[in-house]
Amino acid sequence: MTTRSVVVKVGTTSVTDESGGVDYAVLVNIADDVVALRAQGWNVVVVTSGAITAGWSEVGKGRARPTDAVTLQAVSAVGQPLLMQAWRNAFGELSVAVGQVLLAPLDFSHRGQYLHARGTLEALKGLGVVAIVNENDAVADEEIRFGDNDRLAALVANLVGASHLVLLTDTDGLLTADPRIDPSATLIEEVTAFDVELLKVAGSARSGVGSGGMASKLAAARMATWSGVTTVIAPARASESLRHALGETPGFGTTFHPRSERLSARKAWIAFAVASRGTLRINQGAREALEHHGRSLLRVGVESFEGSFIEGDAVEIKGPDGQVIAKGLVRVNAESFHEGDDVCVHRDDLVLLRRV
Ligand code: GLU
DSSP states (O other), X not given: OOOEEEEEEEOHHHHBOTTSSBOHHHHHHHHHHHHHHHHTTEEEEEEEOOHHHHHHHHHSTTOOOOOSHHHHHHHHHHHHHHHHHHHHHHHHTTTOOEEEEEEOHHHHHSHHHHHXXXXXXXXXXXXXXXXXXXXXXXXXXXXXXXOSHHHHHHHHHHHXXXXXXXXXXXXXXXXXXXXXXXXXXXXXXXXXXXXXXXXHHHTTOOOSSOSOHHHHHHHHHHHHHHTTOEEEEEETTSTTHHHHHHTTOTTSSEEEOOOSSOOOHHHHIIIIISOEEEEEEEOHHHHHHHHHXXXXXXXXXXXXXXXXXXXXXXXXXXXXXXXXXXXXXXXXXXXXXXXXXXXXXXXXXXXXXXXX
């Protein structure tokens, strides 16, 4: 039995009902699927949204949902245990234990912390426990939050080396138009490339209480497929949704095929997980050396730079036309940038981002 691994993310509109409380029936259906998949040899990690919405249904007393960050963070602290209690009950009916893992962007930025989080998820798997992940909403500052769990789920997929990412939501998948505006909208079953047309399709369609919308799902799918992870956007409330999504049932959900060259976990981490601390603008010669000859970036190739990065920080690398072409870890400090002309970003620490 081969072990395949999937991260399944369930959005706020799917986890909660109209009153904002946890929609237990949805959780039970997902737990059923997860347990059936585990019996087939799948490792499953769940990423759940819904803490803020569930929290407000508890303390809001019917008032309009607040919008300021501090109150929302406090409300998430109320909702997170409600959410976990519901997941625990749903899996408990099937005699499976769950564990809560709350992650913040910084956990992905520091390599040591990143490996530590991976170790914890591995250990939970070893214990036969289903990890239930959410963003650590209660403490992360607004500026350094993910804000949406789609991106978090893509990073978790990369973290655990998942083969699949399934984003369960309140639509049938990615549609050719917003169905509320254009009733003739149809499902796009497969996506092999991220082009301008596709981004237009996604528009900025948002559902009521979730913070993601289709644009953030596409961003997550792009990130995941770059890391070699097959991604499916599928309807959360369909029966056996997760099993259909993974079984490639025709006409069910939108499947994004991974790029053939899988980025190593470390390169995917550099490309998508670490926040950039500066920008290097390079000349045409350096750009060719990077893009066509797989070389390292030398200091002489850098025309200008911005930011106060230090050695080991991630930076974006822009070509002469100002477009971001790569991301990498610098080996120099901004303060002493012009001393010497050796390697500025080594090719082992560099990810080309143009070939999408
Ligand atoms: N972490 C948020 C919550 O649990 C949800 C973020 C999202 O909607 O993607 O309420």
